[in-house]
Amino acid sequence: MIKTADHLYLQVADNIEQLIEKEVMKIGEKLPSVRMLSKQQGISLSTAFQAYYHLEAKGLIESRPKSGYYIRFNSHRMPAIPSISSPVKKSCEVSVTEMVMQVFNRYRGTANNLVDFSIAMPPATILPAAKMAKAVTHALRTLPNYGVGYEPLQGNLTLRTQIGRLSLSWGAAYTGDDVVTANGCMDALTLSLSAVTKPGDTIAIESPAYHGSMQLAEGLGLKVLEIPTHPVTGIDLAYLDKAIPKHKIRACLFVTNFNNPMGFCMSEQNKKELVDIIVKYDIALIEDDIYGDLYFGKHRPVNCKTFDKHGHVLLCSSISKSLAPGYRVGWTIPGRYKDKVLAIKHNHSISTASITQAAVGHFLEIGRYEFHLKNLRKMLHTQCLRYSQALQEYFPEGTKISRPEGGCVLWIELPESVNTFELFQQALKHQITFCPGRIFSLQNKYNNCLRISFGTPYNKQVDDALRTLGKLVRKMS
Amino acid sequence: MIKTADHLYLQVADNIEQLIEKEVMKIGEKLPSVRMLSKQQGISLSTAFQAYYHLEAKGLIESRPKSGYYIRFNSHRMPAIPSISSPVKKSCEVSVTEMVMQVFNRYRGTANNLVDFSIAMPPATILPAAKMAKAVTHALRTLPNYGVGYEPLQGNLTLRTQIGRLSLSWGAAYTGDDVVTANGCMDALTLSLSAVTKPGDTIAIESPAYHGSMQLAEGLGLKVLEIPTHPVTGIDLAYLDKAIPKHKIRACLFVTNFNNPMGFCMSEQNKKELVDIIVKYDIALIEDDIYGDLYFGKHRPVNCKTFDKHGHVLLCSSISKSLAPGYRVGWTIPGRYKDKVLAIKHNHSISTASITQAAVGHFLEIGRYEFHLKNLRKMLHTQCLRYSQALQEYFPEGTKISRPEGGCVLWIELPESVNTFELFQQALKHQITFCPGRIFSLQNKYNNCLRISFGTPYNKQVDDALRTLGKLVRKMS
Incomplete structure (x- = not known):
């Protein structure tokens, strides 16, 4: 990792955070003074201050007037995590x-x-509202006829190209041709789920699961089987492996990264295994990755789609959690189901709005998205x-x-x-x-x-x- | 009707058109010279010229060099109109x-x-592309946070209010509260059809009917019964009246004004009767009125919705045929099905794009729409x-x-x-x-x-x- 000067305070703060986590320094203990920290670490006074500010903002330490900084929190002392779910073993x-x-x-x-x-x-x-407004103005200037005409069915090309590039961050290399844009992530899920099921089919979801997915399934006349889910490791894969043939599951719909509502992030190994199961039974996995970019750690987690060699995974996402929910810009990378998704998109809404798509495409193209x-x-x-x-x-x-x-x-x-x-x-x-x-x-x-x-x-x-x-x-x- | 000076040439042209239609003046006949026309009608030379230009643009007359204007076309001499349809009497x-x-x-x-x-x-x-671009810029300036946040589920209030006002032109008086916005007219049809049917139900459509409606029905797992349709008067109402109980029709989906593809506009009387039939069987009518504003005559035709006292009609439309297809702004006035439509909209896409809705709302508000x-x-x-x-x-x-x-x-x-x-x-x-x-x-x-x-x-x-x-x-x- 490249360390630039303005990251020095973060490095110092990280080190202190680790000492707190390992309980080398305990809750209530006094920290070295800013002057002392500066001397110990060979850093400037202002860098030392910045490190303490950062830890204070995180709620890990507190400053007491005329006394100094004290440790107030240790994430290992957090309360227990919620229970592993055990939903009833039938579809509802x-x-x-x-x-x-x-x-x-x-x-x-x-x-x-x-x-x-x-x-x-x-x-x-x-959210970067004013910068997005500039991107809209740019879109108006550059779109033919100011964007009053239809976009191509598959979506704005600049946007699709940029979405393809985003896949680099999760270890894949998709192109604009692999992407179909949609009216937000919910619409992407609607198109994807419609493409791989017909009314009366059964799909598998987590338990607890995002209420929007269940509502959507209801609207499409689908039955839903809830799979037991661990609050840290995610879907119970052994259970799923047996449930698919038993309940004639046609598709799975999972939020694999920073799950809504449970919060878990499935491990790389589990994601690989999940894809193997999907491929074994030749069914579809709709992977809702809407939170994937909002990681707290050093690296972005991969997706199941990263390991999808034969196009069984339809990866859905949007910029609604990170940039402009009101713009309704989302997408799916639907693999082998692309033609079906396009046909359904044509029937449901012909195309997605031209201007907001072009604006988001431009925002991504000039590199503002990663910065934000x-x-x-x-x-x-x-x-x-x-x-x-x-x-x-x-x-x-x-x-x-x-x-x-x-x-x-x-x-x-x-x-x-x-x-x-x-x-x-x-x-x-x-x-x-x-x-x-x-x-x-x-x-x-x-x-x-x-x-x-x-x-x-x-x-x-x-x-x-x-x-x-x-x-x-x-x-x- | 108020006649302003700049309409004088139209009045003169209309009179001549009527003489042609009634075959008082026949194809091939020479028209009075411009000078003569000016004298006869007591109008200026330039008004006389304008009247002939107008008739020439319509293809009704032609100018022959150094000879004058001749009648070249009479709409009564048009070829026969297409046949009345007789689709197979079963749902497919x-x-x-x-x-x-x-x-x-x-x-x-x-x-x-x-x-x-x-x-x-x-x-x-x-289309008025540059003026729409200005409306977008206005929307960016006036929306909170430049429109990056979600619109209310029901849609932008300014837009809904203006859509309510448009109903005055077809003899109704709906308000913004009656309107739910959508991602174009297809999306409005999707929401409306989903609200009044469930997979396996049968709906009635015209024959021939808009292919998009049929594709949509397929996607929602519906069966479709085609109703015989007259190229001038529209749906065969006597047939429909018997078909509804016989085929357990749950909803009708008709384009009543300037039908796609047949072109007919159902008479006021027929529209009233259609609503009576719908009410008698307590089923829903989805009325696709996307072409209603594009009338060639002096007055806008009314809708079935005009006669809808109990909320059985879901009127769907958009500005895609007249203003900005790429903006994907449409709506439904769903009557008694409003709550259901809102629930489905929430599940499918949460809300519609903020900026394009606000822009169209503004464009309507300042009176530009009627002018265009x-x-x-x-x-x-x-x-x-x-x-x-x-x-x-x-x-x-x-x-x-x-x-x-x-x-x-x-x-x-x-x-x-x-x-x-x-x-x-x-x-x-x-x-x-x-x-x-x-x-x-x-x-x-x-x-x-x-x-x-x-x-x-x-x-x-x-x-x-x-x-x-x-x-x-x-x-x-």
């Missing part, structure tokens, strides 16, 4: 629509003072730690919290006695929303779980809201 | 996908010198007449041609011996495309029909292409 007809509409629609476009932990993405205020992602990842990592700490502090003993290494959601398991849909309704009176666990399953499960998005930067309002939530939980447990 | 599984993909995809984004009669809309070159439509309608009417005349001239005796009073397509019936899919393949070698009739039915019908779009302004290239098509037809018949 879908029916959580109404609860989802209650969670998402009762406030959309109305309440303004809402503290919203329900939407799994960063708020528009921390770097900052966004740093922010989200810090926010993840701050939210985790607050939840640990405000929520009752016995609360279990996931430890995602990317993405923007936490999965929380409360004592069995707490019903989080009731909690949701009470929280709403305090202008707070989140996702109750029940909406992440077709079965009557996860009633004591909830999903909290940490997309919004930590501030007093967030802190107050989490404290209030904690009080409500304590009353109910 | 859909299966014309491949032919449609061949017609639309073999050239998309590749050939540039193609004379394209296949796409039912005006080309981007005659006025010119577009005039152009399309002229083009319709010019194309009809050319077809009459170049195609063999016995060719039947529809006489639409709006929209942008002609439906042509050739001698039984001509297979228009073969004709399509031969025409492609001459860089000419159109829609073969076969793709407008699920049954093995309309093999001797074709649809020609007259969206492209008449010019030498168009004339040559129609002449070539005529030659190919003559060889085959």
Whole structure:
């Protein structure tokens, strides 16, 4: 790794973080003064300050007035992670629509003072809005007839080429010709799922799973089998291997990186094995990789698509979690199902909007995307730690919290006695929303779980809201 | 009707047109000189010239050098209109996908010198592209965070309000609250059809019917019953009335104004009766009104939705035929099915693109839309007449041609011996495309029909292409 001068403070901070994690330095212990740190490490005073600021922002240390810096947090002292899921062993007809509409629609476009932990993405205020607007202006200037005509069915070529290039970061080398654009990631999932199933078919998903996938499956007349899922390693592959022939599974739909809602990131080995299983039974895997770019570690995780030699994997993603949700720009890399996806796209919407596609293509082409992602990842990592700490502090003993290494959601398991849909309704009176666990399953499960998005930067309002939530939980447990 | 000075020439031209239609003046007859006309009518010389120019542009008269103006065309001398359809009396599984993909995809984004009669809309070159670009810039300036955040699920409020106002022109008074925006009209049809059916259901469509509707139905696992259709009066209502209970029809999907492909506009009385039938059986009518604004007469036709007292009609439309197809802005006014439509929109794509919606909303708000439509309608009417005349001239005796009073397509019936899919393949070698009739039915019908779009302004290239098509037809018949 190349170390440039402006990364020196990060290197120093990393070292201190490791000492905290290994408990060489314990919670409550005083850190060396800034002057001392500067001397010890042979760095400037300002670099030493920066290192401490960085650790403070992450919530790992705190400064006490006229006294210095103290260790306040150790991620190894975090509460237990949530349980491994054990969904009922049969496929179910879908029916959580109404609860989802209650969670998402009762406030959309109305309440303004809402503290919203329900939407799994960063708020528009921390996205590069002005730079995107410039990209739109550029698109208007360069598109024929200012973009009023149809885009080609497959999508804007500049955008597709750039999406192809992004695959380099996860160890593949796709080209624009492999990509089909869509009206956001949900539309990409809709096209992909429609291409590989017909009404009445059964698909496999995680348990808990993204409610949007289940709603989508319902709309397409599909049955859904929930696969037991581990909060750290992901899908139970041995279980899946037996379930596919037994339940005549036609396709799997999984979020393999920084899973929504559980947070896990499947290991490279598990991803390879998953692809092997898919190929063995000659079925399709729809891989929703919408969070893959939001990693907290040093490297981007690979995808199942990275190991997809025969085109069984349809990789879906978008820029909605990282750049401009309102632009509705998403895509699928559908492998052997490309012609089918194109035919369905033609039937559903003929083409996707010209201007927003061209604008995102331009933004990626000039290299702004990677630059923006770097900052966004740093922010989200810090926010993840701050939210985790607050939840640990405000929520009752016995609360279990996931430890995602990317993405923007936490999965929380409360004592069995707490019903989080009731909690949701009470929280709403305090202008707070989140996702109750029940909406992440077709079965009557996860009633004591909830999903909290940490997309919004930590501030007093967030802190107050989490404290209030904690009080409500304590009353109910 | 208020007559302003700049409409005087139109009034004079209209009068002459009526004399031609009533055969008071016959084909080949010489018209009064410009000087004489000016004297007779008490108008200026330049107004008299304008009136003749207008009639010449419409192809009704021609100027012969050093001789004057002569009558060259009478729409009453047009060839016969196509036959009333008599589709097989059973519902069918859909299966014309491949032919449609061949017609639309073999050239998309590749050939540039193609004379394209296949796409039912005006080309981007005659749309108000630069003014739309200004509307986009306005949208960027006024949207919060430059539009990078999500729109409300139901759609941009300014746009919805303006769409509500458009309903005044067809005798209704809907508000923004009644409207749900979509990613173009196809997406509006997808949402609407999904809301009122489930896989395995049967729907009724015209025969011939828009291929996109049939493809869509296939994708949603629906069965389709084709209803006999008259080329002037539209759907056979007596037939429909019996078919609904017999075939357990769940919904009808009709293009009631300037039908695609047949061109008919159902009368007010028939529209009323259609709504009565729908209400009697308590089923849904999806009314595709995408061509309603492109009327050639003095008044916009009403919709079935105009007579929809109990919310059984889902009216779908867009600005793709008149303003900016590439923007993908459409809508549905779904009546009693609004909640269902919103739930499905949430599942399919969460929301529609912010910027293009806001831009179209602004364009409508400042009154530019009606102004633009006025010119577009005039152009399309002229083009319709010019194309009809050319077809009459170049195609063999016995060719039947529809006489639409709006929209942008002609439906042509050739001698039984001509297979228009073969004709399509031969025409492609001459860089000419159109829609073969076969793709407008699920049954093995309309093999001797074709649809020609007259969206492209008449010019030498168009004339040559129609002449070539005529030659190919003559060889085959």
